[in-house]
Amino acid sequence: MNWNLINTVLLAILCFFATSSFLLDVSITTNKAISIFEIGTFVIYAVTLGVAGWALAVNRKIAKSQTEPFIDIKLESVPTALSLVRLKISNLGTTSAFNITFTVTDIESQNNSSKKVIEKLTAINFMKNKLSYLSKGDFRYSQIVDLYREDSSRGFTNQDFFDTQFTIRIRFEDINKTKYKSEFVLVMNELIDKYEIGKDFESQLIHEMKVINTKLTSICTAQTNFGKEYEKIHRGWTEADLKRTLAVIETKRFQNKWLNQPDEETRYKRPSRKQSINELRKQNK
Numbered sequence: 001m002n003w004n005l006i007n008t009v010l011l012a013i014l015c016f017f018a019t020s021s022f023l024l025d026v027s028i029t030t031n032k033a034i035s036i037f038e039i040g041t042f043v044i045y046a047v048t049l050g051v052a053g054w055a056l057a058v059n060r061k062i063a064k065s066q067t068e069p070f071i072d073i074k075l076e077s078v079p080t081a082l083s084l085v086r087l088k089i090s091n092l093g094t095t096s097a098f099n100i101t102f103t104v105t106d107i108e109s110q111n112n113s114s115k116k117v118i119e120k121l122t123a124i125n126f127m128k129n130k131l132s133y134l135s136k137g138d139f140r141y142s143q144i145v146d147l148y149r150e151d152s153s154r155g156f157t158n159q160d161f162f163d164t165q166f167t168i169r170i171r172f173e174d175i176n177k178t179k180y181k182s183e184f185v186l187v188m189n190e191l192i193d194k195y196e197i198g199k200d201f202e203s204q205l206i207h208e209m210k211v212i213n214t215k216l217t218s219i220c221t222a223q224t225n226f227g228k229e230y231e232k233i234h235r236g237w238t239e240a241d242l243k244r245t246l247a248v249i250e251t252k253r254f255q256n257k258w259l260n261q262p263d264e265e266t267r268y269k270r271p272s273r274k275q276s277i278n279e280l281r282k283q284n285k
Contacts, residue, residue, distance in 0.1 A: 069097035071134065071170045073184050077191060078144065085161075085191060087121055087142035091134045100131040100172040105183070113160035117188070120145055120154060134172075162189040 070093035078084035091097050104118055122128065123143045131140065147158050165188065171181045255261075 067094055068178075068180065069093035069095050069134075069136070069172060069174050070180075071097055071100055071172050071182065073102075073168060073170065073186070075186050075188065075191065081148075083146060083148035085145045085147060085188075087186075088139055089127075089131075089134070089142070090139040091136055094136060095174055096133060096135045097172040097174065098133055100126075100134060100170065102127045103169045103171075105167045105169050107166070110164070110166060113156040114164040114166070116155035117145070117161050117164045118166055120156075162192060164188045 069091055072090045072092045074088055074090075076086065076088050078086065089100075089102075102122065104122065107115065107118060110118065121142050124141075126140065127142060134140070145161060147161065150157060165185065167183055167185050169181060169183045171179065173179050
């Protein structure tokens, strides 16, 4: 039912009768007949006044709704695993919401299996007690129900889950303590045959962060190795380096002696130069 239209019509009728009464009173007082044109003019004024009043009321209502919080709840699958199901509670309004409470209104009429399903989904602390604050655009998640395999310990089967339907009432306040409430009917079988193509943004973000982390680790390792090699090349001899070099030389000398080979000094020693004739002459003088 369009209450805005009904209010507009009622306001126009009220203005019409008020205008008619005024015209009748003027006619009786002045003993002057009022023309149809004058009556039509006043009727138009009355309707215009009614429409203007209705538009003002609607604009006020719209302006108020644009500055109110709105708590939404829906059933969804976890994007990375469609077999994991949870409730998502979001603030879709333009301001923060306070003192948010959740009540399942038809819990008593549910069978035992459905009660187990509802208890599983609403077992998180803020749904059992209350959520003190939820800012604009923020959200919370309920407990997760895993539908990948049957689990008899939870008290319901997957079919029991999909057969469940319940109503939840949400009450909350804005910063001025103005109270609001809304009701939602959650139907579990709406998730049947749900599928997804590709990966969600969160999964892609995690994957890309892992790739970046691997590349940064590789760069840090290469930089560390480069630093070690650079230090080896440009630093002076240390006692450990000298001992290590001398040990290598002694090992080579021992091997050459064992194999009856000349050592490095003898092998690469410059042969003695024969004396020239002039040198021999000078020596014999």
